Amino acid sequence: MWPDRRILDLLGLELPILQAPMAGPVDSEMVIAVSEAGGLGGLPCALMTPEKARAELGIIRQRTARPININFFCHKQPEDDPAREAAWKRRLEPFYFELGIDPSAPAPRSARAPFDAEFCDIVEEFRPEVVSFHFGLPDAALLDRVKATGAKVLSSATTADEAVWLEERGCDAIIAQGAEAGGHRGIFLTDDVANQPGTFALVPQVVDAVKVPVIAAGGIADARGVVAAFVLGASAVQIGTAYLFCPEAKVAAPHKEVLRTAKDDHTALTNVFTGRPARGIVNRIMREVGPMSDLAPAFPLAGGALAPLRAKSEPLGSGDFMSLWSGQAARLGREMPAAELTRALADEAQLLLARFAR
Numbered sequence: 001m002w003p004d005r006r007i008l009d010l011l012g013l014e015l016p017i018l019q020a021p022m023a024g025p026v027d028s029e030m031v032i033a034v035s036e037a038g039g040l041g042g043l044p045c046a047l048m049t050p051e052k053a054r055a056e057l058g059i060i061r062q063r064t065a066r067p068i069n070i071n072f073f074c075h076k077q078p079e080d081d082p083a084r085e086a087a088w089k090r091r092l093e094p095f096y097f098e099l100g101i102d103p104s105a106p107a108p109r110s111a112r113a114p115f116d117a118e119f120c121d122i123v124e125e126f127r128p129e130v131v132s133f134h135f136g137l138p139d140a141a142l143l144d145r146v147k148a149t150g151a152k153v154l155s156s157a158t159t160a161d162e163a164v165w166l167e168e169r170g171c172d173a174i175i176a177q178g179a180e181a182g183g184h185r186g187i188f189l190t191d192d193v194a195n196q197p198g199t200f201a202l203v204p205q206v207v208d209a210v211k212v213p214v215i216a217a218g219g220i221a222d223a224r225g226v227v228a229a230f231v232l233g234a235s236a237v238q239i240g241t242a243y244l245f246c247p248e249a250k251v252a253a254p255h256k257e258v259l260r261t262a263k264d265d266h267t268a269l270t271n272v273f274t275g276r277p278a279r280g281i282v283n284r285i286m287r288e289v290g291p292m293s294d295l296a297p298a299f300p301l302a303g304g305a306l307a308p309l310r311a312k313s314e315p316l317g318s319g320d321f322m323s324l325w326s327g328q329a330a331r332l333g334r335e336m337p338a339a340e341l342t343r344a345l346a347d348e349a350q351l352l353l354a355r356f357a358r
């Protein structure tokens with residue numbers, strides 16, 4: 001049925017559709033729906049406390065026996081840099097005054113936590129079939145513990161060199177994330193994001209560079225993208241933005257609204273929300289402070305000073321100060337339940353493949 005079964009066999013899936021773990025909008029509800037439909041549901045843990053991750057996994061394991069993916073960021077937590085953080089706060093001060101917020105009040109710290117021994121305990125406890133990482137891999141001792149559970153390990157590569165690096169360190173498959181992708185770049189060997197290739201250029205070069213199977217990600221939102229990924233040599237796709245249109249996605253109202261009208265040229269890469277480049281729909285803070293700013297503190301610290309601005313403006317219906325993550329193909333999104341979307345992507349891709357085979 002599928003031109004390449006490597007990921008299906010490796011991960012025990014029926015359909016070569018991986019729902020991208022998306023920190024914020026995705027919780028157990030989406031994961032269960034996608035995995036039950038035969039794809040791979042992915043639970044993002046980057047914004048969760050260990051207690052929350054445990055609770056979500058408890059629900060998932062009760063409601064589906066199908067394979068699941070648990071996803072973690074593995075950045076190095078940066079040293080505090082009070083001077084840089086003060087300069088960043090000063091840059092944002094005019095917005096604080098405009099919204100009537102006292103800029104001298106202490107800002108919260110960003111909640112994005114890297115994979116650590118405590119999260120590794122959770123992997124050992126729940127034994128997900130797949131564990132995926134963003135921003136490289138954790139250190140060897142932690143990675144060995146993950147692999148000892150029997151989990152297949154995936155991580156994102158934004159270049160062929162990153163793919164080779166990941167394969168050499170034991171990744172079972174590579175997610176080739178092209179520039180079109182929504183959310184954070186998985187980039188980790190350099191921080192020069194200007195050079196990130198697009199999905200069409202990246203996928204075949206990653207396929208040529210590694211022996212493990214490749215999962216294409218970035219700008220894939222309908223069957224045409226799925227089939228193109230297979231033609232380029234991928235064995236599956238990982239789809240993020242298209243799943244933001246599902247009722248299971250917990251997307252803030254202002255974010256949902258701009259997604260509905262997003263066009264191909266509405267997004268840009270920005271570091272103003274977290275300190276690391278990520279793709280989102282251009283809004284006021286990106287326009288006026290970025291989209292890339294040298295002042296933004298290291299990931300994830302930039303987010304702290306923005307949090308009070310979001311907290312004040314979002315309840316008023318404003319998306320001016322919040323990240324509106326989206327890939328370049330949001331326009332192709334369809335509002336339908338996640339299980340239906342998963343099956344529709346697969347069924348429509350099959351029809352297209354059959355047409356090409358004739």
Ligand SMILES: Cc1cc2nc3c(=O)[nH]c(=O)nc-3n(C[C@H](O)[C@H](O)[C@H](O)COP(=O)(O)O)c2cc1C
Nearest residue numbers: 020022023044134181182183218219240241325327
């Ligand atoms: C809202 C949003 C949040 C994301 N959060 C994560 C995350 O927590 N972990 C991760 O590995 N990738 C994350 N990504 C990136 C996706 O894994 C994937 O690379 C991307 O969505 C693919 O491009 P597409 O959005 O065009 O489908 C996120 C993407 C979006 C849109």
